[in-house]
Amino acid sequence: MTKFKVMTLNDLKLTIPLLFASFITNVSAAADVDQSTKANGAYCAPGSEQVQLDLSNVSLTREQGIPLIYQGMNNIEGPLWHDGALYYSNLGSHQANDQDFVLSNQSTIWRWVPGTKPEVWLDDTVAGTNGLAIDNNGNLVATRQLDGSVVYIDWQTKKVSPIVTRYEDKRFNSPNDLTIADDNTIYFTDPNWNTPSNIDPANTQGGGAPGSQVPGQRIYRVSADGKVNPTLVTELVPALRDKPNGITLSLDQKQLIVGGIAGLWAFELKSGRVSNPKQLLNTPIDGLGKDCSGNIYVTTTRNSPTRTDDQLVVILNKNYDEIGTLTVPEIHIVTNIAFGGEDGRTLYVTGLTAPMDGNKVRQCGNADCLPAGIYRARLNVQGFPY
Known part of the structure; x- marks a missing residue:
């Protein structure tokens, strides 16, 4: 005979809160999924x-006719596809002025509609940018080494509006790369290279020389209301205090992925807090991108049969297993990634070159390095525009 328990008032008092908590948790999880999917x-x-990336017969081709604006080193960074055009930062230094002072690490923003000649969109007296991104309201967001800030730049008026400029009453070092979550939270890296030469280091966040793990170079989180706080990235992985650089979110936004000189790590991300770091690569990392299948694209340097410093895009699947590479030929250093084109399936890759290695022309394998430039390839997957 089956026995039934009669539910008492006390049972109800205990059960209802549990049911309510379960309901709230499920609703919250569903909301997170819906927001991320949207x-x-x-x-x-x-x-x-669900589309599987197919790299067979895919290679990167160098674009011709990409002008450069600086003497000596030119660095193309921060590619962003928007409204039929690729925007990017061209970093470098002008020649010495009348007092023999070289103002280093200037940056223009260029706009290029493929098939036409790139044009300067914002000159270096105003731009001073590195990373470019777009938030979920369609705003252009940029990391700006000129004054150590993260800013909005209006698409029409080109007015620059600060989002954050300081932390604990000091300017940021040289905000480099950024990624933006579905709720418009911004995460950005702040290494201490590319700080313009007219900035007093004592007024910046600081950090040590290359190879040092002295605090001062961090990864910051900026909430949608403009409040800035450092994440625990460099506390959990002190090696990322040495020139943190590329940064992106996983497709489901449950991991924050950060690279630097020492390698690449993925962190679990929940409510803006990072935990449980996992190292993915141990080679020097610059830029990161992602596609709609959840693959992560990493610009890095490796030894190869033809070069001791071969420049590659390494592709990791959503489980962070390496599934392929693309070689970036005859470039000094590969820098960053963006997807564009009308269907979002064109991969753009940028690179830099300092043409002289001491008093010799810089070599990329057995040939002189090509100037800084842009490469592209057609893929069978869609990707994100920065």
Whole structure:
């Protein structure tokens, strides 16, 4: 005979809160999924997460006719596809002035519609940018080494509006790369290279020389209301205090992925807090990108049969297993990644070159390095525009 328990008032008092808590948790989880899916949907067609990347017969081709504005070193960084054009930062230094002072690490923003000649969109007296991104309201967001800030730049008026400029009453070092979550939270890296030469280091966040793990170079989180705080990235992985650089979010935004001189790590991310770091690569990392299948694209340097410093895009799947590489030929250092084109399936890759290695022309393998430039390849997957 089956026995039934009669529920008492005390049972109800205990059960209802548990049911309510379970309901809230499920609703919250569903809301997170919906929000992330909605944000990804701006760039990814329905079902695109199921598309398998096919790299057979894919190679990067160098674009011709990409002008450079600086003497000596030129660095192309921060590619961003928007409204039919690729925007990017061209970093470098002008010649010495009348007092023999070289103002280093200047930066213009260029706009290039493929098939036409790139044009300067914002000159270096105003731009001073490195990383470029777009938030979920369509705003252009930039990391700006000129004054150590993260800013909005208006698409029409080109007015620069600060989001954050300081932390604990000191300017940031040289904000480098950034990524933006579906709720418009900004995460950015702040190494202490590329700080302009007219800035007193005592007024910046600081950090040590290359190889040092002295605090001062961090990864920051900026909430949608403009409040800035350092993350625990460099506390959990002190090696990332040495020139933190590329940064992105996983497709489901449950991991924050950060690279630097010492390698690449993925951190669990929940409510803006990072934990449980996992090292993915141990080679020097510059830029990161991602596609709609959840693959991560990493610009890095490796030894190869033809070069001791071969420049590669290494591709990791959503489980962070390496699934392929693309070689970036005859370039000094590969820098960054963006997807663009009308269907979001064109991969753009940028690079830099300092043409002289001491008093010799810099070599890339057995040939002189080509100037800084842009490469592209057509893929079978869609990707994100920065």
